[in-house]
Amino acid sequence: MKMQTITLLSGSMNPNSITRKSLKVIEKALQSKNIETHFVCPREYPLPIYDFTQEEPENTKLIKKWISESDGLIVGSPEYHGGYTGVIKNILDHLTIEDLSRKPVGLLAASGGMKSGISTLNSLRVVFRSLHCPVIVEQTAVSEGEIGDDGRLSNSSQEQILSVARGMILELKNRIHV
Numbered sequence: 001m002k003m004q005t006i007t008l009l010s011g012s013m014n015p016n017s018i019t020r021k022s023l024k025v026i027e028k029a030l031q032s033k034n035i036e037t038h039f040v041c042p043r044e045y046p047l048p049i050y051d052f053t054q055e056e057p058e059n060t061k062l063i064k065k066w067i068s069e070s071d072g073l074i075v076g077s078p079e080y081h082g083g084y085t086g087v088i089k090n091i092l093d094h095l096t097i098e099d100l101s102r103k104p105v106g107l108l109a110a111s112g113g114m115k116s117g118i119s120t121l122n123s124l125r126v127v128f129r130s131l132h133c134p135v136i137v138e139q140t141a142v143s144e145g146e147i148g149d150d151g152r153l154s155n156s157s158q159e160q161i162l163s164v165a166r167g168m169i170l171e172l173k174n175r176i177h178v
């Protein structure tokens with residue numbers, strides 16, 4: 001049987017990113033269930049500002065290939081000025097509805113404020129609706145205050161983050177192939 005595959009997209013350029021750390025928790029949980037993963041970090045796979053007059057960049061081709069092989073996506077973005085980052089929107093602008101349509105999506109936001117993140121999650125949900133992606137109900141917002149002095153995520157925040165991984169696994173299991 002073909003292994004299931006998930007692509008994780010990060011919208012943070014921060015080398016010490018909380019979004020990245022949180023997505024890595026999800027990636028590890030998916031891999032422990034024999035789900036293959038592709039991880040798109042914008043520092044490792046930078047994309048120019050989307051410009052339809054330019055030839056498709058090699059990194060876009062690679063990301064499109066990974067997404068075409070994937071059964072779903074996990075998308076994480078920092079909250080910038082009450083919404084998702086330009087970096088995550090730029091990655092999505094390089095993609096088309098054909099690349100994404102019907103792929104289930106799990107969402108994660110990272111924020112500075114303890115009570116932030118929700119508006120990023122809500123606005124990403126709207127974006128994925130227009131790309132015809134069902135967004136799973138599980139989502140999580142992680143804040144800077146949940147990072148300890150050792151730079152690690154607290155156990156309780158890891159537990160919340162894992163709910164997104166569990167939700168995606170359930171979504172993949174429940175999909176009937178007719």
Ligand SMILES: Cc1cc2nc3c(=O)[nH]c(=O)nc-3n(C[C@H](O)[C@H](O)[C@H](O)COP(=O)(O)O)c2cc1C
Nearest residue numbers: 012014017018019078079080081082111112113116
């Ligand atoms: C330009 C900019 C705008 C920000 N706007 C918000 C905001 O509106 N609300 C908030 O809670 N945090 C805000 N922050 C803080 C980031 O969300 C926070 O540092 C988060 O950890 C970034 O995620 P990262 O570590 O994955 O890059 C902002 C940070 C920057 C650099």
